[in-house]
Amino acid sequence: MNRINQLSEKIILGDRISISRGISMIENEYSESKILLNKIFKNIGQGYRIGITGPPGAGKSTLTNKLAAFYRKNNLKVGIIAVDPTSPFTGGAILGDRIRMTDVELDENVFIRSMASRGSLGGLSKKTSEAVDILDAAGFQILIIETVGVGQSELDIASTADTTIVVLVPESGxxxxxxxxxxxxxxxIFVLNKSDRAGADQAVMSIKTILNLKQQKNNWQPDVIKTVASENKGIDELANKIEEHRQFLVSTNNLIQKREKRLNDQIRNLITEHLHIEFWDEERENILNNNLKLVLEKKVTPYELVEQLLKNFNTKGYK
Ligand SMILES: Nc1nc2c(ncn2[C@@H]2O[C@H](COP(=O)(O)OP(=O)(O)O)[C@@H](O)[C@H]2O)c(=O)[nH]1
Ligand SMILES: [Mg+2]
Incomplete structure (x- = not known):
């Protein structure tokens, strides 16, 4: 308990080793991370959250790196969480990949961390946004979350962002x-990266067509920005567009509403998670396993079994 107190204080002071430990705690230790996140909660909320998602290989990490360098030029501290098995941030990537990160990876005002996406994806979006909370509390002003946009969990992760950027490339379809x-x-915001390749303008047109067809989100019209991340082209335009979106969110009260919704979701999810963990103790697991055969044989219905399982369930509380 005391140890976690100390850790939270050091995180708030921006101590890098403590930040690392905090994120590891989130990845591995359910009850301790709860105490830690509770301690730092009041320091969360200053950072601006940018989600970058899209298909593997679209250039998300390259773009993240260049954006981070842009924000550093403006003296902002940048925290990056990458949830991407193929990300060069994981360090497991081929050597060529790592060279691209040199723009920011040695900068002490940039913190880069990858989250393991193996294992249960279900808890991943929660853990990712908790890791971003740690960076936020530690004073990083720009928080970038890179995820591969392929499934629902990844979409959930993106939804923890204030501004979500979808990165696409000219490849057909x-x-x-x-x-x-x-x-x-x-x-x-949509980014057409690799616009040095053939078919870029055509791809922009087709994305715009799709965007124009779709219902606008609270009067914000998503735009398409062309970039060549590997050559640092279009990064200023992208950063300007992000700022435009941020100002839109602020001036229309959407930012507060977004964050309110995020907290609402968070609280509901914490309740669900807590009840699930507390409910499925050994005794109830046994009742379920021992009665499953009877359900299969139609001697007991699932509804009767649920009634039996729920009997005497009173939560012991959240401590
Ligand atoms: N031609 C071209 N290649 C790029 C561009 N941006 C990134 N790449 C390359 O595309 C590959 C995948 O980039 P990466 O950032 O790892 O993609 P991610 O999987 O979306 O994170 C790398 O070899 C990059 O050097 C670009 O604008 N044009
Ligand atoms: Mg990547």
């Missing part, structure tokens, strides 16, 4: 694929 994966719904 990419925008159609993105539409199928639900990416068109979540983007506040």
């Amino acid at each position: 990419d925008s159609i694929q993105a539409m199928k994966a639900g990416l068109m719904e979540i983007g506040d």
